[in-house]
Amino acid sequence: MTTSPAIANPRDTYKRQKSTRSNFELYGWVFMRASGVILLVLIFGHLFVNLMVGEGVNAIDFAFVGGKWTSPFWQTWDLVMLWLAMIHGTNGVRTIINDYAERDLTRLWLKIALYTAFVVVTVLGTLVIFTFSPCPVDAPAELLPSVCTA
């Protein structure tokens, strides 16, 4: 008696690993478009104010940046720009990782690295915008913004 070889079931249907239905990717898609438009305004506004208005690029020094951050308007501007740019960029790189990393583990580690970088930059940036001291003690007066002497 001979044993017959095992033949794969021809009707063995292919199955989706798991259903991942949610509005997450939908909101992500809409966010990328909306934040992109807002970032255009924020970034070019930032570049225009820093590099072209008044003395232009030569005006940038500690006093210039310090002075800017004493105003709640620029604090908000920079905060929104930081967060939108970071989320927009992180989501973009997340998409690229999903597209190109074929192995589950590679994808996992790349994403861990990406989200770590996101948290570090965003937390640090937010902290700087809100806790920045424009008038450090013992600093030469000519390097400080005008608000310090007032």
Next chain:
Amino acid sequence: MTATIEDAPTTSVPEIPSFEVTLRVRRYLPESSHGDEAYWEEFTVTAHGTDRVLDALHKIKWEHDGSLTFRRSCAHGVCGSDAVRINGRNRLACKTLLKDVNPDKPILVEPIKGLPVIKDLVVDMEPFFASYREIMPFLVTTGNEPSKERLQSSEQRERFDDTTKCILCAACTSSCPVFWTDGQYFGPAAIVNAHRFIFDSRDEGAEQRLEILNDKEGVWRCRTTFNCSEACPRGIEVTKAIQEVKRAMITRAF
């Protein structure tokens, strides 16, 4: 008296010029000495200016090497069996004339990408059809069945006319770079066939189909590279159809 032809026509039909053409075919024959390695094999056949790539493949199979394996059924661009990658582009072998793919150089013929190769140019279409089945490619209605046809204006028919042309050849899905790396992606063909019902005024299953495609592996994986639109042998504007499904989802969500 029966009518007879007095003079046989003296003008003979001019012979169609023939030429030699070389095909480099990607072969996969696990039972051969090559084992699990796919390899290229060149065949030179005599072809005519009116011949298609499928005719050349037939000539190889019938006159040179009977082991060459490929799918074809109607051989006239309707059944969608013989989608292959010719010179790096997905086409139907039965709709591609040899003279249009530069017969001066060897013509590359490979199986379509992204699906498991079974033998030579034959791939396992099951993952492709599984996605197709998932989007419910049939009419979904509620209420009592009408005693006559379900009527529709020509404008309503026009709305989804483009996507009714699909022949499920998989040329689009297997040209999609997202599908190459992520076999879980529904793929353009499934979305095109969902579009065909979502925008059909007689159908009431649009909500369910949008829900199915609102998946991490659904329409949001589309990167609008337009490979699918370029590959479609029926000229369906595939990328446009995918975008219309996306738009329907967004208007549904907000």
